[in-house]
Amino acid sequence: MASIKDVAAEAGVSVATVSRVLNDHPSVSSDARTRVLRAVAALGYRPNAVARSLRTDQTRTLGLVISDVLNPYFTELARSVEEEARALGYSVIIGNADERPDLQDHHVRTLLDRRIDGLLVSPTDGGSPLMLDAARAGTPMVFVDRWIPGVEVPVVRADGQSAVRDLVAHLYGLGLRRLAIIAGPAATTTGSERVRAFRTALAEYGLSLPDAYTGQGDFQAESGRRVTEGFLDLPEPPEVVFAADNLMALGALDAIRARGLRVPDDIALAAFDDIPWFVHTDPPITAVAQPTGELGRAAVRALVDRIEGRPPQSVTLPARLVVRRSCGESPTATTPTTTTPTTTTAAATTASTATNRSMP
Known part of the structure; x- marks a missing residue:
């Protein structure tokens, strides 16, 4: 397996330059960036995500705690979250609370212990001290679909x-x-x-x-x-x-x-x-x-804004009535x-x- 030194030798640059390119640092010239990316592709080099996280203090990983994975609404929400996160260069770890506050807090605690960069939560209730403590500690967090009143966290939801x-x-x-x-x-x-x-x-x-x-x-x-x-x-x-x-x-x-x-x-x-x-x-x-896919994507964007130092915004999207035939129509x-x-x-x-x- 190719190492970062191999990439540097192939591209004719220093290891530090390769590292800057891989971390999208703006100080690298376009010529050097092109040579490094070509070398990465030619050698099939894959950066060590664990080692990078230790250097940058970022894991490029988001946590998502949903209320019930068996509920098709939350299944679709999780899919849209994963797709948007991947498009923005992040991976997602999902925890299923099964509508249980104790299980919700277990997943939140586990995700925080794994040094995720940010957390998306659809709270199962409004009384989690752990969630309140995490918000007060400055953990990048966004509530999606549901929220906890009084907790100063951006909320992405539908207005029904x-x-x-x-x-x-x-x-x-x-x-x-x-x-x-x-x-x-x-x-x-x-x-x-x-x-x-x-x-x-x-x-x-x-x-x-x-x-x-x-x-x-x-x-x-x-x-x-x-x-x-x-x-x-x-x-x-x-x-x-x-x-x-x-x-x-x-x-x-x-x-x-x-x-x-x-x-x-x-x-x-x-x-x-x-x-x-x-x-x-x-x-x-x-x-x-509800506009489920849009909610998931908006929640990820809000969380990534928070992680990357941009001011996150709460988002409220409209729900709509779909008329079929179960009411005598x-x-x-x-x-x-x-x-x-x-x-x-x-x-x-x-x-x-x-x-x-x-x-x-």
Whole structure:
């Protein structure tokens, strides 16, 4: 295997010049840079990444801790992170928290011990002292999808509020009035935010969200199944179940089918976090889609800016409603039904105003 001395001899330059070229130092002449790169290619030289990290105090490695690798949303997010990082000259080590705060902190601690250059995290909850300590210590870090309030870290996320409002308008236009939600964990920002957005949108149409129509899930399919079974046992079941993530929506679909019921004939179903599978279900599921690939790429760019000394920026991208046929839509429907909100009572107006003020 060729060494850096071999490259220097082949290019007719010093070892220091080869090192500067490999580290993209601007002081090298274009002629010397060309000769070194030709020698590297001819000899098949590969720099020792471990040795380089000891010299430069950089490993060119990023850590990514995602909430659930089995969730197709996070799988796509991880793929886009890896692709963008590779394009920028970084490798990625991925840890799966499995929606467990203890496992999340285990991965964060392990990645920090391995001297990664920066950390991307989708927090499983809002109470990790380790994350707070890492941020205070100046660890280059970016939160993606979820975040921890009060921790001064750039956040790259999608704003689903408008898309949830579009969904409620769409359902209202279809004549549906009894709307229920399977919420994600209240300890996560996405879990609490989606419930607030749903409640706010309902109030704009003079609709309420009874406690019986609010079920607590955990972003896992089994919780979607359990909550939906409870909805179906009510004396007056909801007309629509809105699952606040894709796995809970699949669990809800299982529960509905297990009762011998059909979507949307007997009950409608909608979801947050569109996934490719939803076009293959019968019927295809109406869903709020996040720009997952863009989020992953933007998160990497923000983190690399932080690592390389540029001011990182938080990024918020819009989600959008994708209309299919799980809520009783026409087979040709491709855009939301638009209906102007009507405030039926003063109480509804007050509730809507109060809820809007509480939105982040």
